[in-house]
Amino acid sequence: MDVMPKWAEVILVPLISLILAAIISALVILAIGEDPVAAVKLMVSGALGSTYGWGYTLYYATNFMFTGLAVAVAFHARLFNIGGEGQAALGGLGVALACLYVPWPHWSLALLGAIVMAGLFGAIWAAVPAYLQAKRGSHIVITTIMFNFIAASLLNYILVNVLRPRGSMDPATARFPEGVHLPSLHEVLAPIGIGFSKAAPANISLLVAVLACVLVWVLIWRTRLGYELRAYGHSESAAKYAGISPFKITMITMIISGALAGLMAINNVMGEAERLVLNAVEGAGFIGIAVALMGRSHPFGVFLAAILFGFLYQGGAELALWTKIPRELIVVIQALVILFTGALDNMVRMPLERMFLAMRRARAPKPVEPAE
Amino acid sequence: MDFLTLIQLLDSTVRLATPLLLACLAGLFSERAGIFDIGLEGKMLAAAFFSAAVASVTGSVWLGLLAGIAASLALSALHGVASITFRGNQLISGVAVNFLAAGLTVLIAQSWFQQGGRTPSLIGGGRFTPITLPFADAVADVPFLGPIYAELISGHSILVYIAFAAVPLTWFILFRTRFGLRLRAVGENPAAVDTAGVSVVALRYAAVGICGVLCGIAGAYLSTALQAGFVKDMSAGRGYIALAALIFAKWRPWYALYATLLFGLFGALETRPDVITALTGMRVQGQLLGALPYIMTVIILAGFVGRATPPRAGGEPYVKER
Numbered sequence: 083m084d085v086m087p088k089w090a091e092v093i094l095v096p097l098i099s100l101i102l103a104a105i106i107s108a109l110v111i112l113a114i115g116e117d118p119v120a121a122v123k124l125m126v127s128g129a130l131g132s133t134y135g136w137g138y139t140l141y142y143a144t145n146f147m148f149t150g151l152a153v154a155v156a157f158h159a160r161l162f163n164i165g166g167e168g169q170a171a172l173g174g175l176g177v178a179l180a181c182l183y184v185p186w187p188h189w190s191l192a193l194l195g196a197i198v199m200a201g202l203f204g205a206i207w208a209a210v211p212a213y214l215q216a217k218r219g220s221h222i223v224i225t226t227i228m229f230n231f232i233a234a235s236l237l238n239y240i241l242v243n244v245l246r247p248r249g250s251m252d253p254a255t256a257r258f259p260e261g262v263h264l265p266s267l268h269e270v271l272a273p274i275g276i277g278f279s280k281a282a283p284a285n286i287s288l289l290v291a292v293l294a295c296v297l298v299w300v301l302i303w304r305t306r307l308g309y310e311l312r313a314y315g316h317s318e319s320a321a322k323y324a325g326i327s328p329f330k331i332t333m334i335t336m337i338i339s340g341a342l343a344g345l346m347a348i349n350n351v352m353g354e355a356e357r358l359v360l361n362a363v364e365g366a367g368f369i370g371i372a373v374a375l376m377g378r379s380h381p382f383g384v385f386l387a388a389i390l391f392g393f394l395y396q397g398g399a400e401l402a403l404w405t406k407i408p409r410e411l412i413v414v415i416q417a418l419v420i421l422f423t424g425a426l427d428n429m430v431r432m433p434l435e436r437m438f439l440a441m442r443r444a445r446a447p448k449p450v451e452p453a454e
Numbered sequence: 455m456d457f458l459t460l461i462q463l464l465d466s467t468v469r470l471a472t473p474l475l476l477a478c479l480a481g482l483f484s485e486r487a488g489i490f491d492i493g494l495e496g497k498m499l500a501a502a503f504f505s506a507a508v509a510s511v512t513g514s515v516w517l518g519l520l521a522g523i524a525a526s527l528a529l530s531a532l533h534g535v536a537s538i539t540f541r542g543n544q545l546i547s548g549v550a551v552n553f554l555a556a557g558l559t560v561l562i563a564q565s566w567f568q569q570g571g572r573t574p575s576l577i578g579g580g581r582f583t584p585i586t587l588p589f590a591d592a593v594a595d596v597p598f599l600g601p602i603y604a605e606l607i608s609g610h611s612i613l614v615y616i617a618f619a620a621v622p623l624t625w626f627i628l629f630r631t632r633f634g635l636r637l638r639a640v641g642e643n644p645a646a647v648d649t650a651g652v653s654v655v656a657l658r659y660a661a662v663g664i665c666g667v668l669c670g671i672a673g674a675y676l677s678t679a680l681q682a683g684f685v686k687d688m689s690a691g692r693g694y695i696a697l698a699a700l701i702f703a704k705w706r707p708w709y710a711l712y713a714t715l716l717f718g719l720f721g722a723l724e725t726r727p728d729v730i731t732a733l734t735g736m737r738v739q740g741q742l743l744g745a746l747p748y749i750m751t752v753i754i755l756a757g758f759v760g761r762a763t764p765p766r767a768g769g770e771p772y773v774k775e776r
Contacts, residue, residue: 110558114565162545211752220755221764223492223545224701227694228748228755235745243739371549408564408571413557417550425536425547432540 085435096376096383096423098430103418110414116407124404125397135396137267137282142366143392144284144349147291149370150388151298152343154379158302159335160315165211165226166343166367168233169204173344174351175237176203178245178358181258192262196348197290204344205337207233212336216329222336230367241360254359264353287349291388294342295381301338302381311335343367365413369395372416375424391416457598461605463722463729468610469680471718472617473498473672477696478703478710479617479624480668486628486705487661488641488767490544493533493551494669495693501526501673503559506573506684507566509580515678518580522677523670529555530666538658541771552693560686573677573684582611582679611679613671620668624707637661641765644772654772672696698751705765717747 086094108118129139149166156163163169176199186192211225241253250256267284271277302308314321314331322328346366351358373391377383398412422430477494484491501522509518529551536547560571567573587608594604628634636657640647644654676692677684695717702716703709723730724743731737 110561114561164545164549214752214756218756220752220757224697225752225755227492228698228752231691231694231748232745232752235741235748239739239741242741368549368553371546375546406564406568408560410557410560410564410571413553414561415557417553417557420546420553421532421536421550425542425544425550426540427542428540429542 086438090434090438092378092380092383095427095430095434096378098434099422099427100376100419102430103415103422106418107411107415111407111411114407116405121401121405121407124400125393128400128404129393129396132279133277134279134282135400137279137284138396138399139389139392140267140284140288141282141349141354141392142395143388144288144291144353145346145366146369146373146388146391147295147385148346148349149343149366150373150377150384151294151370151381152339153370153374154377154381154384155298155302155311155342156335156339157374157379158308158315159311159331160318161212161215161332161335161339162223163208163226163336163339163343164223164368164371165208165229165340166370167363167365168226168230168367169207169340169343170346170363170367171233171237172207173200173204173347174358174362175240176200176344177347177351178255178258181262181352182245182255185259186261189262189264193264193286193290193348193352196262196352197345200344200347201341202344204347205341208336208340208343209333212333216332234361238360241358245358252359255357258352258356262352263356264348266353283354285349285353287353290345290348292385294345295385298342299381307334343370369416372419372423376419458601459729461601463719463726465606465609466722466725467715467718468606468614469718470721471714472610472614473675473680473692474696474699474714474717475617475711476613476620476668476672476675477693478699478714479620479707480665480672481697481700482624482628482703482705482707482710483637483661483668484665485700485768486641486765487637487658488644488765488770488772489533489537489658489662489665490548490769491533491662491665492545492548492694492697493529493555494665494696495689495691496548496552496555497526497529497666497669498673498676498693499552499559499687499689500529500555501670502677502688503563503573503673503684505670505674506576506677507563509678510567510574510576510683513579515576515580515582518678519671519674522674523667526670526673527663527666530662530669534659534662537771538655538662541773544769544771556687559684563684563686571686576678576682580678581682582613582675584609585612585615611675613675613679616671617675618711621707621711624710628707633660638765641767644767648772648774654774658772669693695747698747698754701751701764702754704763720747 111118111121129135149170152166153163177196180195180199181192184195186195207229211222211229214220214225215222245255246253247256264285264287268278268280270286302312310326311331313324314326314328318328351362355362369391373384373387377387394412394415398409401407401411402409477498481491481494504525505518505522508521509515533547533551536542537544563571563573590604590608593600628638636647636652640654640657648654676688699710699713699717702713720743724740727738727740
């Protein structure tokens with residue numbers, strides 16, 4: 083049934099979807115009375131024109147890599163994890179506990195500890211909906227949405243009543259000690275002679291995110307578990323027949339997915355804010371959906387899509403700063419990307435398939451007409 | 455807790471339940487026809503903005519209501535095109551609708567009114583005002599029944615009465631008309647409907663359209679009756695609560711009324727922690743109260759309180775030839 087060559091499937095379809103989303107975004111900018119060309123120029127110079135801009139772009143991209151991978155892993159098993167927001171919030175709680183209550187001798191050990199705690203907390207928050215889907219048949223989409231709200235309430239309660247330092251009015255934890263300070267890209271790159279902006283929040287978590295992309299690739303395409311996971315995603319009944327336990331796959335997939343979403347906290351909570359505040363996730367869990375869809379659930383695609391969204395995020399912030407276009411433009415662009423690459427996938431795919439079929443027919447030798 | 459407090463509490467329960475009820479019935483039509491819709495939230499938000507915007511520009515709340523319904527219908531059409539015509543993933547389409555509404559409303563509000571993503575406050579004819587039912591003033595002094603009639607039943611905006619009237623109407627349409635029978639059938643077994651010579655696509659578009667109208671009314675209620683104007687993200691998760699109520703109601707109209715009233719009561723209690731303290735003698739955390747509808751939904755979804763079976767063909771696009 084492969085109508086299209088692989089390159090068209092992997093590059094052409096997402097590219098056309100992306101162009102459609104871009105055209106409509108430009109129309110939206112025009113409609114609110116601004117100049118789309120000037121807007122794009124401002125976004126590019128603001129996000130990529132300086133190491134400061136790059137620092138923010140890569141910082142956001144790091145967040146989106148984690149949440150994008152989380153959604154992507156679940157997609158492979160045909161599970162739709164909308165709970166990245168809550169899982170990342172709980173991951174933040176794990177990071178805060180690790181950083182506040184353990185006297186780490188060195189940042190590298192603190193990072194390892196934080197990774198474990200962030201992953202663990204995110205995984206637990208994803209495991210409950212997974213269990214309820216696998217054992218009780220409750221729809222994972224609805225339960226993960228509900229768990230986002232519950233996580234927000236829970237975190238609100240903990241920050242206000244438990245972790246808030248005495249005398250502070252802010253619903254936030256105390257600052258993390260100096261010892262768990264993660265090196266920024268400036269500190270990483272300075273020894274090898276690259277001058278990188280000191281002010282930008284991009285930090286060593288970026289490398290962890292890239293490593294996570296590689297590990298997810300290995301998991302999905304080079305391990306037995308990954309094979310089972312994809313088989314389950316393609317056909318649940320066939321997978322069952324082949325002796326793959328749906329319960330096991332659902333649980334493991336969601337635990338990995340939740341852990342990846344939770345890991346985002348090492349970047350924003352530990353690397354940037356250095357304390358846990360309310361709503362630290364800032365929608366990155368949802369952007370993960372767009373990132374995974376655009377990256378076709380492939381870790382390398384997720385990597386590229388995350389950088390694109392990092393660019394959009396930082397560019398959008400610059401737009402809001404210098405023009406009258408509000409930040410919400412990014413939400414619109416994100417919606418269009420989700421719409422075209424996810425929901426309207428067939429709108430792009432069907433005509434393309436027809437085109438490739440026609441081309442193939444034209445190239446194939448004409449059948450010999452039978453003689454009279 | 456005295457009688458008057460109880461009446462006040464129930465009064466705000468009704469107010470808060472109304473948008474949930476409308477959205478819940480909207481989801482009911484859509485999901486009974488086999489189209490999952492997590493975009494209820496977005497449609498409500500878009501409708502809330504456009505009805506407030508048009509009402510503030512024209513000074514007529516009725517034009518505002520129409521604009522809100524139109525906006526919600528436009529998003530419904532988008533969802534329909536994606537999930538019926540192009541057989542896309544309904545969940546992903548719903549997520550896109552929610553984001554589109556969240557972004558566009560602020561974007562347009564900012565370029566239209568320059569007030570930080572809100573509309574001007576609605577005054578006079580720009581709002582739905584409370585309706586005093588006949589004899590409400592006359593019977594207000596009658597003990598017990600008087601306050602119930604004058605405070606609880608009378609004195610709501612017309613949209614509240616529309617919402618409550620929509621419950622028996624929905625029941626009638628779904629269970630007593632040919633259209634309703636076909637609509638339910640298309641959510642259970644579209645192939646059978648197709649075989650009978652009825653268009654699956656037309657029926658599903660009709661259901662999605664009804665869903666759009668009801669969400670439009672729900673959104674208009676938020677910004678022109680419950681509050682006086684649109685503010686950013688004012689639907690505040692009500693679309694998701696409505697979905698939860700729908701599951702709670704097992705996709706049935708009368709149960710939808712009870713479920714949304716229950717969630718409305720939670721909302722009302724959240725603003726009156728003193729009542730809970732008086733009733734239970736405990737100080738209940740506001741955050742716990744806020745999370746309660748969501749926690750309950752999870753428990754219900756898990757089937758610990760009776761089983762809720764969704765329409766069998768829900769979420770699956772219908773392919774004519776297989």
